[in-house]
Amino acid sequence: MVDRHLAHSQSVQAEEREHEADHPSSLVANFGADQPLALDCGIDLAPFQIAYQTYGTLNAARSNAILVCHALTGDQHVANIHPITGKPGWWETLVGPGRALDTDRYFIICSNVIGGCMGSTGPASTNPATGRPWGLDFPVVTIPDMVRAQAMLIDRLGIDTLFCVVGGSMGGMQVLQWSVAYPQRVFSALAIACSTRHSAQNIAFHELGRQAVMADPDWRQGRYFEQGTHPHRGLGVARMAAHITYLSDAALHRKFGRRMQDRDEPTFSFDADFQVESYLRHQGSSFVERFDANSYLYLTRAMDYFDIAADHNGVLAQAFRGTRTRFCVVSFTSDWLFPTSESRAVVHALNAGGARVSFAEIETDRGHDAFLLDVPEFLDISHAFLQSAAAARGLTPVRS
């Protein structure tokens, strides 16, 4: 998978990533020793920083702010060119002028999660106590920790109540956590393709990915930056595994079936004969260009630990009791990572808690990844939910 040229380019990219971790191409909110982040593991993290992007304008009433929460391998570059890959923002289907998250109407904030690698403090950041990257000395963080850090950022921006919190997958977990931890501060919540706790099968896939990273001798117990190595092979394998779970059997069949790559007959070798093999190899190698291996360990761990009910005596409905937030929960028929049954459990708990909730299961064969794709029904439902919530909030367009 790796030749010498690629190894050189990966080394350059690793330096870029390392630089991005401390000096991101983003806005940065710094929190000093007097403003620690109280982590679930019992450690106070200080100092720390949060890298974030904003789009649109905050209105005078400070009532039109939307927080977008990113997924496991996402970041704050939701609707602008990515500083490392040069690619468009990861959610431009949903965020932009005239789109569901209308940048002409709302003030959109997206921050890199704590534990991430794009400028919020994480294992790739420099540990001020040692002057070296944190590596595995970085404390294990949780979804509630990510949300606590985001709340500090929202405070810093002088915003009391968010008009909406939006996210898919790990982002959806953060949406649910926001609504549980700060119910007064969330006017509406759009939780997509997610769950209130990670299933055994999902933990299994994450553990597989972590073992793939840690099995790579170039991982060096997480000290690869200092030792000039990069566990690109292990991280590539982890990404391949995860990527299969983001798609559906039907989507893979439609996209690739058993079609061969640039040939008609099998080569009787271990070359990538099938298009799906070639595609997966590409997914693995392009991911390692932009993502930090240790961050991958930390963020998968955070998802595994997530369990809202466990924090509420095992009763999920208790977590949402008395909430005034307006919820919209969305699932996709072919998503086997976060199947509709998980979303239904959320909706039942919300109903039992007396919440106002709408639920949509979108028919698509595109799997978990559907929330990132141009799936018209999903975009329409998101748009309608935001419109209705905006009316209830008394929001008028910023530029009307």
Added chain:
Amino acid sequence: MVDRHLAHSQSVQAEEREHEADHPSSLVANFGADQPLALDCGIDLAPFQIAYQTYGTLNAARSNAILVCHALTGDQHVANIHPITGKPGWWETLVGPGRALDTDRYFIICSNVIGGCMGSTGPASTNPATGRPWGLDFPVVTIPDMVRAQAMLIDRLGIDTLFCVVGGSMGGMQVLQWSVAYPQRVFSALAIACSTRHSAQNIAFHELGRQAVMADPDWRQGRYFEQGTHPHRGLGVARMAAHITYLSDAALHRKFGRRMQDRDEPTFSFDADFQVESYLRHQGSSFVERFDANSYLYLTRAMDYFDIAADHNGVLAQAFRGTRTRFCVVSFTSDWLFPTSESRAVVHALNAGGARVSFAEIETDRGHDAFLLDVPEFLDISHAFLQSAAAARGLTPVRS
């Protein structure tokens, strides 16, 4: 995953495996230079050997022979203690006195597939041209190649027609291939949890496993035996990935859920906090004790290439036209690796080809692995199918 003690024990086991590849604890059929195996890739493999086990007694009419075809990580030790692991045979639920494959009544044969690592010629065997293990110089083999080799073994044993060919997963692929390649020689066929072609998702999971093996620097381009290394980390990761696909979400949930391993609270570390993590790590490390990494590459490749329809102008029914074999096709409701829809496609093709076929979808939450487990309905159906076929074949118990 690996400490020094483990590394030592794995090195001993690797020597055992290497020895087993040339000098198996099994019966061996040798085929000399004058009896080459004509492989699909165009190469004639000669000399080669097939390691096999038998149970029960061949009757005077030579009409009571059953060939058991093993799955990807199985071998010929279907109903005896395994020479490396010391564990019972892998299909003792089905094979034994009074069981569906009654060793008091039938003569059961199971051979290690070509490309395997338990004594039939494969990449771990010594290449007579070099005196070194074949490694990646071994030609890529296919499911039809495996079956062609088995037919040569059956010839050698003086058996014209097999009373039944039985197998699950990759074994089921061989069953279907037998019925297509040698319809006159197969009186009945029991094909379990299989398909006539590998899906894109299944190819993707296999490619992931191969990349995990090849990413391990100890793989050494397949020359690990000579270099005294063993790609146990990569093969362990490959096995973890495969193992997830052998189970079901429901089975993982029932078995493990989110239960912690020997603790009540999370450790906030990368230890195996959850039971499912600990289980998967065990699956990975115990597999590498008994299996050869290169064989894993070859056998997954053979499954990926399998496509009966492609060999019959894209029309599956053509493959089975006019067959007189009695078929029983079995699937399991929670098997997402070879879902019921795949078995239905086989049944439809058999029907269209005018075959005599019965079909059973067994309700179970145990996933693909169900065919190896004590699932009473499955065992009963297998028993009934064999009984009915035996009556049609005019077989009476050997010892009555």
